[in-house]
Amino acid sequence: MKPILYIVIPCYNEEEVLPITKDLFLNKLKELISKEKISDSSRVMFVNDGSKDSTWEIIKKLALEDEHFIGITQSRNRGHQNAVLAGLMEAKDKCDITISIDCDGQDDINAMNEMVDEYLEGSEIVYGVRSKRDTDTFFKRATAEGFYKVLNIMGAEVVFNHADYRLVSSRVLNEFANFKEVNLFLRGMFPLVGFKSTSVYYERNERIAGESHYPLKKMLALAFDGITSLSIKPIRMITSFGFIVALVSFIFIIVSIIQKFVGTTVTGWTSTIAVICFVSGVQLICMGVLGEYIGKIYMEVKHRPRYIISERTEDLKEKDK
Template sequence: MEKKPCLWIIIPCYNESEVLPITAPMFSDKIEQLVQAEKIAPDSRILFVNDGSKDDTWEIICRLSAENPRFQGICQSRNRGHQNAVLAGLMEAKERCDITISIDCDGQDDINAMDQMVEEYLNGCEIVYGVRSSRETDTWFKRTTAQGFYKVLNGMGAEVVYNHADYRLVSSQVLQAFADFHEVNLFLRGMFPLVGFKSTSVYYERHERIAGESHYPLKKMLALAFDGITSLSVRPIRMVTGMGVIVSILGFIGIIWAIVVALMGKSIAGWASIVCIVCFLGGIQLLSLGIIGEYIGKTYMETKRRPRYIISERTEELICDKKA
């Protein structure tokens, strides 16, 4: 009899006390359906990653784990961001399962897409990307900026899957290879395509958030977008070089023009042209320094080799303590 793959669903959580009691049973039911359909092993699990929540999210995770052994949880020592929380869950699970599926706990991503994800894995794919088929539930502004974001990333040379966030199936083989990526500045949706292996996409409709509020306001989305560009591509630096060359050529032409006019005796004093040139060059220089500084800052953080996550508690340990 063919061995069924063990699946761990990785769910990052930050201040999700309102939605977690609603979606946790949904994830459990989906695991049970896949087990009954003989697609995954009965010892498959659901791993919640508490990302330093300030509400009672961790208490809810501990209660769920005590009531149902299928639920497990780890707690980070402090809030480290969504990408680090997902990474912590993946690294925790890579030695314990055959496949993982990372998904947010807000109920927006269609959990029924997991059936096709597992099917694609059984057909030989090591990575299966969950891709939104449309963005009708988004506002016009969010839809336009998100689509522009993916186009800019691809234009900058970063290899990303269009309309894919962090809903994906990844095999333990891929995770073993991914463990050799030691970046502190994480942008997972752009890093997994770098690992390689056979991959495909599964398309699904995204829903409205079931409860609670979004933890990704415009400021965080812009920060994630900028991290994605600067973490995966050096093209902005090359663009700065290109701008420098263009401005230098224009400046050289201006110098020749000024000398010719002076020799012809037609030069006149004028502050407007000087101010415009100084402001233009000053703006270009500040922009260039800012982009270069961003890369230097990222290099500085990488050289420190600080841990990307620190796990302070595990529900397994709590259960063992109670038994002892």
């Protein structure tokens, strides 16, 4: 029996790029259907993440024009990770596999063929991984690759050069639904589910239209969220660093006492101020990291919903009837 595929596409203020890339997604879906790799019941699902432009109106129009297009919209903007999660959770009971991909057309859509093939051969998760970053600037390439390396060093298990372009089976999604974190970092959470996984490699293109919604500031915030959501290694590093500072301070005290007795001490405020500033700075950094964890605990214990769907194109079609 041919599997049902849902292509899940988060959208935020994509009125410029959506009219261009929608044909790419539809044609790829129909190609996979014609090759009898997936069922004709497969769909392209757009997830509107509270866009302020006409993105949702475009999605509704597409859904009326072709049954292979469907869409849902969140009640407000909640961020890329929550939008992807909303689409996956909405799709998991309607299909056998999902492929999440951004709307901007940068990820090579032809990699979907290999993803589906890997699923048919037994893989439950297939990660789309960039083979190279030749189109990136030196700064972008350095920061992006450093992003993955730092995450792994800090204990967040991620696939190098993989973002959120991946195939996931409904079996995995049913287990993933048991992960109740409010602070989401999907590319680090899916490896925790387990099951057989593999990777396919592709070259990324330039954005077709519009502007990127992931500048350096957001990338850094995402990295910090990933580290603090998936690992307690920073706290352990603080503890180790605290012991080192305490040891150095203890040695410094002993040396000072010895110098006092042998009469070689030099009275001065510079060394005193330097030590005070150093220790104070360490304390403030440690308090900041601990505060970040406490803040995440605060958000988690509230158990607020991670997404709220306000409309579905399928419901709108029913009203029209």
